[in-house]
Amino acid sequence: MGQNMPGSAHGAFLAVSLILVAATCIQFTVEFSRELWDWEDKGKSVSQLQLDLELAEERRIPEARRLTPSAVERQASYKERTPAEVERLRRESRHYRRVHLWMQWLLFFSSAGVTAITAWYDPPQPGKGVLIALGFTITVITAATGYFKPRERAFNLQQTADSIEEHVTALDLGIAPYVQAEDVNLELFATNVENMRVEQRKREQQLDQPHQGQQEVI
Incomplete structure (x- = not known):
């Protein structure tokens, strides 16, 4: 071999x-x-390439102006995109609501565990490590709940989604405040929805601020 x-x-x-x-x-x-x-490269100089780019840009601007839809068309398109925005708000609301529920259940079980272990072990020497872990969990959850405020965020998102959906229904049915001409109704609808979205962002910013900062803003 x-x-x-x-x-x-x-x-x-x-x-x-x-x-x-x-x-x-x-x-x-x-x-x-x-x-x-x-x-x-086909051998074009830099100056020729720059000239071609400037000419293409000049041709693009009139074409973009020609293809830009009217205000009424943009408002109608905005109205068609509104259901997706409502669904996004509700999805985020469900997310924060679930986070809040998980935090609350974990807080309940941790608190009950501290009480049960303290009552079972007297003195609580065998369960000292568990008590420390549960106490740490309670502290972290309480601080996270107070800082991130998932319950408040879920409520604000759900409220905004319900308000926007109410305006969508009113526009589709032609009831107040959308009882005028179509172009006027679309303009009013876009204005109302944008105002509600701005208010939602303001509430989110207030929740992100420290407690002292919120008092100063108020």
């Missing part, structure tokens, strides 16, 4: 050499073949 090793080594070396030669040939073919480079 030892006599066959040199032959095997030479065969492997020859195979590797052939692979490297083939790869080198392919590489040179790709590098120096003009037919394979469709995106090769």
